[in-house]
Amino acid sequence: MLGLSKSDIRIFLLVVVLTIFAPFILNPFPEASGLAQFNAGYPDLMQRFVIFGIFAIGFNILFGLTGYLSFGHAAFLGVGSYAAIWMMKLLTMNVIPGIIMSVLIAGIFAVAVGYISLKRTGIYFSILTLAFAQMSFALAYSVLTPITGGETGLQPKISDPRMLDAALASGEAPRANLFGLEMGTSYELALSGWVFTFNVGYYVAAIVMIIALYIAIRIFRSPFGVMLRAVKSNQQRMRYTGLNPKPYTLAAFVISGMYAGLAGGLMVAMDTQVGPERMFWTASGEVVLMTILGGTGTIVGPILGAGLIKYMENILSKINADILYEWFAMLPDSIADILVFVIYPFIGKGWHLTLGIIFMCVVIFLPGGLVEGGQRIGNMFGRKKKTEGEKSSQPAE
Amino acid sequence: MSDIKITRRGILKGGTIAGAGLAMPTIFTSSAWAGGHSGFTNAPTGNTVTLGFNVPQSGPYADEGADELRAYQLAVEHLNGEGDGGMLNTFSSKALDGTGILGKKVEYVTGDTQTKSDAARASARSMIEKDGAIMITGGSSSGVAVAVQALCQEAGVIFMAGLTHSNDTTGKDKKANGFRHFFNSYMTGAALAPVLANAYGNDRKAYHLTADYNWGYTTEEAVKNSTEALGWETVAAVRTPLTQTDFSSYIAPVLQSGADVLVLNHYGGNMVNSLTNAVQFGLREKMVNDKNFEIVVPLYSRLMAKGAGANVKGIFGSTNWHWSLAQGFTDASGKKVAPDAASAAFVKSFGEKYGFPPSQAAHTCYVQTILYADACTRAKSFKPSAVGEALEGFRFDGLGNGPTLYRAEDHQCFKDVLVVRGKENPTSEYDLLEVVEITPVDQVIYDASIFGGELGGFNNGA
Numbered sequence: 059m060l061g062l063s064k065s066d067i068r069i070f071l072l073v074v075v076l077t078i079f080a081p082f083i084l085n086p087f088p089e090a091s092g093l094a095q096f097n098a099g100y101p102d103l104m105q106r107f108v109i110f111g112i113f114a115i116g117f118n119i120l121f122g123l124t125g126y127l128s129f130g131h132a133a134f135l136g137v138g139s140y141a142a143i144w145m146m147k148l149l150t151m152n153v154i155p156g157i158i159m160s161v162l163i164a165g166i167f168a169v170a171v172g173y174i175s176l177k178r179t180g181i182y183f184s185i186l187t188l189a190f191a192q193m194s195f196a197l198a199y200s201v202l203t204p205i206t207g208g209e210t211g212l213q214p215k216i217s218d219p220r221m222l223d224a225a226l227a228s229g230e231a232p233r234a235n236l237f238g239l240e241m242g243t244s245y246e247l248a249l250s251g252w253v254f255t256f257n258v259g260y261y262v263a264a265i266v267m268i269i270a271l272y273i274a275i276r277i278f279r280s281p282f283g284v285m286l287r288a289v290k291s292n293q294q295r296m297r298y299t300g301l302n303p304k305p306y307t308l309a310a311f312v313i314s315g316m317y318a319g320l321a322g323g324l325m326v327a328m329d330t331q332v333g334p335e336r337m338f339w340t341a342s343g344e345v346v347l348m349t350i351l352g353g354t355g356t357i358v359g360p361i362l363g364a365g366l367i368k369y370m371e372n373i374l375s376k377i378n379a380d381i382l383y384e385w386f387a388m389l390p391d392s393i394a395d396i397l398v399f400v401i402y403p404f405i406g407k408g409w410h411l412t413l414g415i416i417f418m419c420v421v422i423f424l425p426g427g428l429v430e431g432g433q434r435i436g437n438m439f440g441r442k443k444k445t446e447g448e449k450s451s452q453p454a455e
Numbered sequence: 456m457s458d459i460k461i462t463r464r465g466i467l468k469g470g471t472i473a474g475a476g477l478a479m480p481t482i483f484t485s486s487a488w489a490g491g492h493s494g495f496t497n498a499p500t501g502n503t504v505t506l507g508f509n510v511p512q513s514g515p516y517a518d519e520g521a522d523e524l525r526a527y528q529l530a531v532e533h534l535n536g537e538g539d540g541g542m543l544n545t546f547s548s549k550a551l552d553g554t555g556i557l558g559k560k561v562e563y564v565t566g567d568t569q570t571k572s573d574a575a576r577a578s579a580r581s582m583i584e585k586d587g588a589i590m591i592t593g594g595s596s597s598g599v600a601v602a603v604q605a606l607c608q609e610a611g612v613i614f615m616a617g618l619t620h621s622n623d624t625t626g627k628d629k630k631a632n633g634f635r636h637f638f639n640s641y642m643t644g645a646a647l648a649p650v651l652a653n654a655y656g657n658d659r660k661a662y663h664l665t666a667d668y669n670w671g672y673t674t675e676e677a678v679k680n681s682t683e684a685l686g687w688e689t690v691a692a693v694r695t696p697l698t699q700t701d702f703s704s705y706i707a708p709v710l711q712s713g714a715d716v717l718v719l720n721h722y723g724g725n726m727v728n729s730l731t732n733a734v735q736f737g738l739r740e741k742m743v744n745d746k747n748f749e750i751v752v753p754l755y756s757r758l759m760a761k762g763a764g765a766n767v768k769g770i771f772g773s774t775n776w777h778w779s780l781a782q783g784f785t786d787a788s789g790k791k792v793a794p795d796a797a798s799a800a801f802v803k804s805f806g807e808k809y810g811f812p813p814s815q816a817a818h819t820c821y822v823q824t825i826l827y828a829d830a831c832t833r834a835k836s837f838k839p840s841a842v843g844e845a846l847e848g849f850r851f852d853g854l855g856n857g858p859t860l861y862r863a864e865d866h867q868c869f870k871d872v873l874v875v876r877g878k879e880n881p882t883s884e885y886d887l888l889e890v891v892e893i894t895p896v897d898q899v900i901y902d903a904s905i906f907g908g909e910l911g912g913f914n915n916g917a
Contacts, residue, residue: 102580199697200667209598209668210623211572213605216909231608231911242609255584329580330609331602333572372581378565407512407567 066275069357073271077264080104081254088251092385095377098369101244101257105328106368107361108260108267109321114348114360115267115274116317120310121346122355123283125290126176129184129342130191133171134315136198136337138164138322140205143212143332150222151214151232153241153262153327157320164319165312172311176304179293191342198334211333234330236262241328259328266324267361270317275357277313286310318345347413351420353427362428367413374409495838496611496916497587504559504837506531506824507588509579509603510617512567515723516595518758519816523593523617524565525809526817530824533804534561541804542825545797545853550832557831568594572602579603583610589837590615592823595816597621597670604633611916613839615823618816620722620754621670622677625867626906631913632839634846634861636826636868637819640670641901643753643773644677646872646894648685650787651771655716655749657686662714664705664729666721667694674720674753690714695721695729702729706736715743718751726752727762734766755875757814760887767877767887774873775819776855777890778802778812787891798855812885822854826861840913858896864903865910869896 059067076083085099098104117131138160145156175186198206206212214232226232234241241259248254277283288296289303296303326332335341348367353359379402386394404412424430499505508527511520532538536553543551555561564586566578575594582588591607592615594600600619607614608630616624616635620643625635651659661682665671671694679689690712695705706729709717717738721729733739733750741748752759755772781802783794801821805813813821830845831837847863859870875888 097585100581100584102577102584106577196696200694203669203672208672209596209670210601210621210628211598213602213628216911228912231914233609329576329606331572331576331605333598333602335571336573338571372577375567376564376578376581407517 060272062275063279066279066357070272070275073358073361074268077108077268080107080260080264081256085252085254089253090251095381096373098373100255101242101260102329103368103372104257104260105263105324106372107365108263109324109328110345110348110364110368111361112263112267112270112324113318113321113345114352114364115270116314116321117345118314118349118354118356118360119274119277119286119317120314121349122360123278123286123290124307124310126179126307126311127184127346128175128187128311128314129339129346130171130175130187130189130194131314131318131345132337132339132341133187133191133194134164134168134318135322135325135341136194136332136334137167138319139326139332139336140198140212140322141319142323142326143214143330146214146220146232146234146326146330147212147218148221150220151234152222153234153236153323156327157266157323160319160323160326161316162319164322165316168312168315168319169308172308172315176307176311188339188342191337192339195334195337195339198337206334207332209334211331213331232330234259234327263324263328266320270320271357271361274317278357282306282309347417351417351427353429356427356429359427359429366416366428370409370413374405374412375407377405379406494915494917495840497583497589499559499587499589499837502559503562504556505586505588506561506563506827507566507579507582507586507591508563508593509566509568509575509582509591510593510820511570511595511599512565514568514570516570519595519618519756519814520568520593522758522814522817523595523820526805526813526821527563527593527824529805529808530821531561531563534824534828538808539800539804542797542801542821542854545800546825546829547852548829548833550829551825556828557835557837561828564588568599568603570596570599572598575599575603576606579606580610583607583612588612590827592827593617593820594619597624598668600624600633600635601628604628604630608632608911608914611839611914613827613842615827617820617823620674622673622906623669623908625865626673627908629865629867629908629910631843631866631910634823634826634843634866636823638773638775638870638872638899639867640673640677640753642872642899643674644679644681645899645901646874646892647678647751647753647771647773648681649894649898650874650892651682651716651751652685652687653787654771656746659687659716659746659749660690660712660714660744661687661716661718662690662709662712663692663718663720664702664709665692665694666725667696670722671720675718678718678720678751678753687716695725697725699725700728702732703736705729706732706738709733709738710741710743713743715746716749716751718753720753722754722756723759724762726759730763730766730770755888756816757885757888758816760877761884768879770877771891772875772888774875774888775815777815777873777875777888778818779886779888779890780855780873781812784890786893792890792893795855795857797853801855818855825854826851839915843913857893860896862903865906865908867903869900871896872899 081099085097087093087097120126141163142156142160145159149155171190175183239258244255244257246255285306293303348363349360352363382398386397510523511517533541533543535555564582568575579591590613594617597619600616604614614633622639622641663675665675719729738748750770752772755774760767780795781799785791802812830842834841834845846861849861852858856870859868861868872894873890874892876891878889881887
């Protein structure tokens, strides 16, 4: 079906189903309960899950297949974002032209950066990409202020030209939409205590992610994908057989840059604002973490990694000391104090610490990332399907 | 895979899917950033109301963020009738009675802006979408303030800006749902220039070092225009990268330029480093054009003064509020200024709770919370348009800055501006600045249209 093998189609459909029902899955706790703190089913975070999922899928095409570690992917994310916001300012608040343009501009930029950076391999390649990203950040932050808005960034304004749009009614602000359907529109379904939010923006981003994932799977399983793996395993041997790896690596670099641009364009479509710190080197590092955490070279790994990191960034970081005391309210004060003292460094602003520990554990005990963890658990329980389990662990590379 | 088993679980699953399917067509009919049904975003339904405190808890301004959060917690206590009431007792509007806002107990959620627009917006969106916050406030940088203000405008909640000094926040990027109590670059220039001319003469040559980002530009422009109007000459204005930590290479050319005043348009760690470098170079002992070389820091904060230590002694700058107002002081002309009762009340309740005096960031955040609560009470509604109208053109007193106006045209507060100087003999680590003059509001007010931008209409969201 769809030109995918049986095991791929199973993974693909699983992702599709999970994405469609994310508003339910991510809101497991009733609104009024204390555990509602851990609910992640609100539009902003769900949108972030899928957008960073796209970003990580694209990064994985480069890193997972060719082994080239780019430390500057956030630059493409930023370039895509700026392209999209300018389309919104100049042409229309409809998200389609913005998204298309973000992919194109990021692609062109990736050709330039890739052409130069790919002259080197290994650590030198990583440093070159990092340098490009930091240069882009510095340019956007100050030198290119007329185009990028500098530190304050860009937003749609009432006074923008928007050549294709009808004039706004007075008192109306420009809003991102898809042929009139606003991205911020949500429908809330209340079911005895539970509240589920279905957001237009989320489903638009989710459809784009599913398409992006499908294309990525096809790339992984194509002869082109095999070539990329050949680059990773031994470039020299590839050259001896008369094949030039450069076009393949450049193509992979550009494709993955376009994925990043797409993610950037979607970010603008969901939340119409761009700032230069989107291109900062920490943002580039984040996508590396996502990919490694989820499972480098696997199909769903990067999406899982992106989800985990965004979940921790948005949920764990919001738990403060007061909330901890609320949880331990029934314990004696002294014990509560000790517990809070022990837990506090790992939550709230200390969420990076927790992330670091998880990351270390994954790298040491599960080199294949969360996907490998899932497979091990699967193998432990699925005794009957042992042969199948072994088979599915193979394409994890 | 081919044999189909009917299980209880399977039926439940199928039922849920079918239910969701049936619900689908209605998804696009109802618009909701909101939980309530009263015609605006996050209308409070129970007996509580949730405010969102979005402050930098990590990154370069974490200290300021921590102080802002302390002030917010204090304001919430006072609004809920706990503690000694602080500035509620001195506030000219008596609408608030210590029973929360409109009889609803005030609760709050906190978030970390990381001083990044993206992170700040993510955090604000989660407060609005997940926690049902009706108002967002806080922040310690103009980039973040502008970004979050635009978000609040879209979402239909009120934004009460924290520490943000760039002209843009209520200038070219102003939004109807956003309000700023803090002063701005323009006011700094207008207040500082006469004091500088007075102290250093009218024929000075100034050299600007400016942090290479938006706030730096507006501050440089403001100081340049106001000092040039009084006869100063600007020799050069050099941009320095924001990430710069060693400014020696920028300080060295200053002496060759023939300038006799150095203006450091830097904030936070930048200012601490550039000032320290300048002092180490011995600039302040130099005589240029037969005049003593001077250094000026347009925007001061107590936390920065602490970082720069003894280097701030005798250096002029401006600030929104300083806790020494609580004690009264003698200004540059020898005039005695009586202690301000409101500042005294605030310093007292803050000091009793936390053990040290509040910073200007804490003050502006506390005041913004009180002003918001008061506006809701006077409007008898949480509806952003009603609250906004109550704030527009509102004149008040007794919140530490003397008589103040919330101007309707750009949602900017106009009040006296403090010109401060690094103290020669500090008595404690908090006592580093002394107020030398209170520049009256008439000297710093400007026409609302000079920065461009459009306020637009209020957005009530859903």
